[in-house]
Amino acid sequence: MTDAALRIDNVTVSYGPFVALDRVSLDLEPHKTLGLVGESGSGKSTLARVVAGLIPPDEGRVLLGAEELGKRRTREQHKRIQLVFQNPDASLNPRHTIRRILGEALLFHKIVDRSKVADRCKELLARVRIDETALDRYPHEFSGGQRQRIAIARAIAVEPSILIADEPTSALDVSVQASVLELLNELKSELRLTMLFISHDLGVIHAISDTVAVMRKGRVVEISPKEIFFARPETSYGYELLSAVPKMPLIPTK
Numbered sequence: 731m732t733d734a735a736l737r738i739d740n741v742t743v744s745y746g747p748f749v750a751l752d753r754v755s756l757d758l759e760p761h762k763t764l765g766l767v768g769e770s771g772s773g774k775s776t777l778a779r780v781v782a783g784l785i786p787p788d789e790g791r792v793l794l795g796a797e798e799l800g801k802r803r804t805r806e807q808h809k810r811i812q813l814v815f816q817n818p819d820a821s822l823n824p825r826h827t828i829r830r831i832l833g834e835a836l837l838f839h840k841i842v843d844r845s846k847v848a849d850r851c852k853e854l855l856a857r858v859r860i861d862e863t864a865l866d867r868y869p870h871e872f873s874g875g876q877r878q879r880i881a882i883a884r885a886i887a888v889e890p891s892i893l894i895a896d897e898p899t900s901a902l903d904v905s906v907q908a909s910v911l912e913l914l915n916e917l918k919s920e921l922r923l924t925m926l927f928i929s930h931d932l933g934v935i936h937a938i939s940d941t942v943a944v945m946r947k948g949r950v951v952e953i954s955p956k957e958i959f960f961a962r963p964e965t966s967y968g969y970e971l972l973s974a975v976p977k978m979p980l981i982p983t984k
């Protein structure tokens with residue numbers, strides 16, 4: 731048996747003849763952040779989509795604790811694994827107010843009664859440091875960084891145990907990036923989340939991860955504690971990735 735919060739076990743995914751994930755196995759340790767790094771096209775987002783239940787693996791399994799997640803997940807299983815995308819607009823309906831976006835998530839997953847939705851929406855915005863006057867506004871009225879905070883509020887609204895963040899700061903400028911990373915770190919501790927954080931940016935991975943996994947051509951080629959990976963990677967490919975970064979770390983850790 732496993733004490734991993736989430737286990738990816740020998741997962742293979744092909745797009746037609748192209749093998750995007752080739753027998754990938756990874757464990758997410760409870761309340762820790764696994765940083766997944768790798769060059770473009772190495773399969774990181776495909777893995778995120780498999781974990782989130784958006785695409786079924788051709789082979790292999792995903793386990794949440796001891797529970798194997800089937801090809802068709804239950805609402806409860808979907809609720810427990812939430813995904814934050816690079817582009818926050820992917821999870822924010824432009825025609826809905828922030829109140830409706832958060833409220834619908836709360837009601838759909840039966841997190842609170844209708845009478846408590848307004849208060850919970852305000853609490854959620856406070857958690858991501860957005861003023862509650864945002865509630866009756868629309869996504870386009872916010873900056874990219876604020877929209878990403880709202881997308882994070884929407885993800886944590888349903889009280890997941892696993893948060894997958896797929897390049898959540900890549901579209902943001904560096905100062906905004908740092909504050910979103912800090913927020914995710916804080917939420918991880920306060921809400922006791924387990925996080926899978928995907929980035930091709932090693933500065934970002936350094937700032938957020940406890941453990942680093944390296945993907946290359948659909949395979950995981952290295953899994954190391956952060957300190958070890960950044961001091962002396964186990965593989966020559968890990969070393970190559972690090973050598974390609976002009977100056978490390980790009981974003982300070984706490």
Ligand SMILES: Nc1ncnc2c1ncn2[C@@H]1O[C@H](COP(=O)(O)OP(=O)(O)OP(=O)(O)O)[C@@H](O)[C@H]1O
Nearest residue numbers: 745748750768769770771772773774775776777930
């Ligand atoms: N729906 C799809 N149909 C066909 N091929 C796909 C599809 N989605 C992804 N691929 C291919 O699978 C490979 C892995 O893609 P994926 O998006 O998982 O990589 P990635 O590591 O997240 O890359 P990036 O950092 O550029 O986002 C790529 O070669 C991509 O072109």
